[in-house]
Amino acid sequence: MSGSSTPETEAEITGATTRRRPRPEILEVGGRRLSPSTLMMGHAYDPALSEGSLKPPIFLTSTFVFENAAAGKRHFEGVTGKRPGGVDGLVYSRFNGPNQEILEDRLGIWEDAEDALVFSSGMSAIATLMLALVKPGDVIVHSAPLYAATETLIGRILGRFGVTFLDFPAGATEDEIAAVIERAKAQGNVSLIYLESPANPTNALVDIEAVSRVRDRLLGDTVPPIAIDNTFLGPLWQQPLRHGADLVVYSLTKYAGGHSDLVAGGISGAKKWIDPVRMMRNTIGTICDPNTAWMLLRSLETLELRMSRAGENAAKVCAFLRDHSKVESVGYLGFLGEGSRQADIYQRHCSGAGSTFSLYLKGGERESFAFLDNLKIAKLAVSLGGTETLASCPAAMTHLSVPDQRKQDLGITDNLVRISIGVENADDLIADFDQALGAV
Numbered sequence: 001m002s003g004s005s006t007p008e009t010e011a012e013i014t015g016a017t018t019r020r021r022p023r024p025e026i027l028e029v030g031g032r033r034l035s036p037s038t039l040m041m042g043h044a045y046d047p048a049l050s051e052g053s054l055k056p057p058i059f060l061t062s063t064f065v066f067e068n069a070a071a072g073k074r075h076f077e078g079v080t081g082k083r084p085g086g087v088d089g090l091v092y093s094r095f096n097g098p099n100q101e102i103l104e105d106r107l108g109i110w111e112d113a114e115d116a117l118v119f120s121s122g123m124s125a126i127a128t129l130m131l132a133l134v135k136p137g138d139v140i141v142h143s144a145p146l147y148a149a150t151e152t153l154i155g156r157i158l159g160r161f162g163v164t165f166l167d168f169p170a171g172a173t174e175d176e177i178a179a180v181i182e183r184a185k186a187q188g189n190v191s192l193i194y195l196e197s198p199a200n201p202t203n204a205l206v207d208i209e210a211v212s213r214v215r216d217r218l219l220g221d222t223v224p225p226i227a228i229d230n231t232f233l234g235p236l237w238q239q240p241l242r243h244g245a246d247l248v249v250y251s252l253t254k255y256a257g258g259h260s261d262l263v264a265g266g267i268s269g270a271k272k273w274i275d276p277v278r279m280m281r282n283t284i285g286t287i288c289d290p291n292t293a294w295m296l297l298r299s300l301e302t303l304e305l306r307m308s309r310a311g312e313n314a315a316k317v318c319a320f321l322r323d324h325s326k327v328e329s330v331g332y333l334g335f336l337g338e339g340s341r342q343a344d345i346y347q348r349h350c351s352g353a354g355s356t357f358s359l360y361l362k363g364g365e366r367e368s369f370a371f372l373d374n375l376k377i378a379k380l381a382v383s384l385g386g387t388e389t390l391a392s393c394p395a396a397m398t399h400l401s402v403p404d405q406r407k408q409d410l411g412i413t414d415n416l417v418r419i420s421i422g423v424e425n426a427d428d429l430i431a432d433f434d435q436a437l438g439a440v
């Protein structure tokens with residue numbers, strides 16, 4: 001096969017930085033900088049462009065009409081990079097669409113990000129990011145454990161294309177991280193540092209500031225980006241761009257979507273790194289659809305309300321569970337030992353303990369299952385971050401296929417129940433957990 005391509009297919013492949021017309025941006029009023037919660041109601045959408053419709057319509061179209069032939073040519077000059085500055089309008093729905101662009105602008109607001117992208121799932125966001133940033137011979141350095149599908153992607157899928165990896169435990173010290181990066185340098189070109197914090201289900205926090213310092217010190221010539229999966233605490237309780245990360249990755253399926261009714265992903269961060277990821281997304285078509293984007297716009301309007309309430313509920317529920325006679329321990333970020341390294345990271349990086357935690361019951365699988373089977377309000381399901389409280393048993397469900405030794409290292413024991421607290425009434429939840437524990 002020849003490696004050459006026609007200008008048309010070239011355009012399809014590079015599909016650069018497509019952007020629609022300038023959007024309204026009222027970021028402050030009377031000198032007061034507006035908060036994300038306020039901006040979620042109107043930022044980046046002009047009703048006058050849609051017959052005065054208060055909410056953006058869902059733009060169900062596969063392509064966009066050019067004003068004239070010259071405008072079409074101008075778009076494609078931008079798409080192919082023949083003209084600097086990228087595309088200034090809407091072209092084709094694999095590249096962009098009004099709903100997705102409004103969503104991207106609003107998603108970026110939460111972390112003051114230069115740019116943001118949305119995807120069809122958290123995993124398609126992660127896969128697109130990695131395809132854009134690594135090549136054969138490269139090494140990915142990552143914190144461990146990662147979301148299981150992310151580990152599969154790095155180890156088994158990218159491994160087939162000559163990409164290798166080295167990892168360090170999420171709670172590693174600066175010296176331990178440096179040692180792993182030194183070894184990675186000897187192994188190949190380190191092109192990506194990929195973190196997930198807190199880790200699931202250990203809740204171990206990664207010291208992002210330490211990773212960033214080590215990166216700058218040891219990889220100064222190449223400076224690979226630091227990307228972090230912030231699904232568990234973001235964007236409300238942890239904002240890694242402020243601590244040295246370049247890209248923040250989300251499964252928007254979880255807290256951002258928040259209603260357990262959609263699957264989507266997002267990436268926010270520096271334009272320098274977002275641009276190649278956008279090109280890859282344009283090429284392979286991992287953008288989220290307009291309907292999902294619209295639902296996420298709805299979700300972002302209540303993000304702070306939902307996450308705040310869920311966080312308050314979790315604090316009350318964990319305080320109750322911690323002292324219960326049938327409970328061995330509660331792995332909750334709000335209970336980190338004062339003066340510990342983890343507490344130090346928490347104080348520097350996090351503004352809240354989240355609402356997803358690990359409950360260790362006294363006993364084993366029999367006790368976990370009895371507890372789960374007796375819950376009346378909380379639902380028995382995997383996933384997290386929705387309005388409703390969910391509970392599951394990782395050893396028997398999400399992590400069933402993980403080898404026994406690794407399960408033990410990660411603290412994934414049969415008596416572990418993973419809980420994501422929702423926005424119900426906290427006392428109702430406590431009553432539910434109390435009666436389910438009573439039935440164990």
Ligand SMILES: *Cc1c(COP(=O)(O)O)cnc(C)c1O
Nearest residue numbers: 121122123147229231251253264
């Ligand atoms: C759910 C999840 C993902 C994957 O997201 P999908 O939207 O299911 O593709 C990635 N990382 C974390 C931490 C998650 O919880």
